[in-house]
Amino acid sequence: MKYQTIKYHEMSTEMLEQLRIGAFFTTKVGDKVNTMTIAWGGINIVWNKPLFVAYVRFSRDSHEMVEKSCEFTISVPLKKDMRKALAYCGTKSGRDVNKIKEMNLTLAPGRVVETPVLSDCELHYECKVIYKLPMEHGLIPQDVKESYYRHDDYHIIYYGEIVDSYIIKGEK
Ligand SMILES: Cc1cc2nc3c(=O)[nH]c(=O)nc-3n(C[C@H](O)[C@H](O)[C@H](O)COP(=O)(O)O)c2cc1C
Numbered sequence: 001m002k003y004q005t006i007k008y009h010e011m012s013t014e015m016l017e018q019l020r021i022g023a024f025f026t027t028k029v030g031d032k033v034n035t036m037t038i039a040w041g042g043i044n045i046v047w048n049k050p051l052f053v054a055y056v057r058f059s060r061d062s063h064e065m066v067e068k069s070c071e072f073t074i075s076v077p078l079k080k081d082m083r084k085a086l087a088y089c090g091t092k093s094g095r096d097v098n099k100i101k102e103m104n105l106t107l108a109p110g111r112v113v114e115t116p117v118l119s120d121c122e123l124h125y126e127c128k129v130i131y132k133l134p135m136e137h138g139l140i141p142q143d144v145k146e147s148y149y150r151h152d153d154y155h156i157i158y159y160g161e162i163v164d165s166y167i168i169k170g171e172k
Contacts, residue, residue: 001108001119002169008050008162011123012043015076018123022086024075025054027065028115033100033107035118036062037090038074040155043162050162052127055155058134061094063156070129071113072160075121082120112164119168127160 015023019039026035040055052074056063066072077086085103092099100107100118107116110126117124135154137145 003111004167004169006165006167008043008125008165010165011076011078011167014078015123016042018076018078022082022090023077024086024089024118024121025056025062026073026075026115026118027062027069027071029065029068032065032094033116034061034065034094035075035089035099035105036060036094037086044159046131046159049130051130051159052125052162054158054160056158057153057155059153065094066129066158069115071115072127072129072158073110073113073115073117074125074127074160075118076123076125077120078122080120080122085120108168110164111166117168122167122169124164124166124168125160125162126164128163129158130161131159133157133159 022037022039024035025038038054041053044051044053085105088103089099106119108119109116113126134156
């Protein structure tokens with residue numbers, strides 16, 4: 001396995017194209033590693049730092065995990081067809097199943113953070129949460145509320161400073 005370090009913005013077009021389809025948001029607490037599919041978010045510059053911004057509903061196991069770990073990794077499939085794993089990790093909860101094991105996903109240790117990345121994917125961001133913001137219910141347009149928040153399961157927005165970004169090449 002070969003690591004190629006990239007600048008945080010170097011692959012942002014490819015990342016955003018794939019994010020709409022799905023990427024993996026991975027968390028680790030103690031020995032437990034969980035991953036879930038995300039499609040909302042992106043890279044922002046705030047306080048002069050590059051941040052990966054992710055939207056996580058309060059109901060997710062991943063929310064509970066990231067609240068404890070204060071870090072996450074984002075793994076983005078660029079070439080490999082990971083639709084099956086994205087669908088599974090986007091519908092099953094880490095409270096009920098070990099998604100990594102069930103989908104036969106491979107973990108590679110984080111280079112800076114404690115949380116691993118999914119080496120089945122090519123593009124990776126390691127992130128440390130430096131800010132978070134629960135959505136302000138009163139500010140959400142009514143039509144958006146009706147489409148996305150009928151059960152009041154709002155998102156909390158995590159701002160993860162990108163502390164490492166790279167491509168993993170070669171066999172896992
Ligand atoms: C394509 C796709 C995109 C998704 N994007 C998000 C997202 O951005 N934020 C979120 O909270 N859930 C999102 N989900 C839903 C979670 O992945 C799903 O509820 C998952 O089972 C949560 O797992 P967990 O309970 O182990 O955290 C998405 C699901 C799919 C299929």
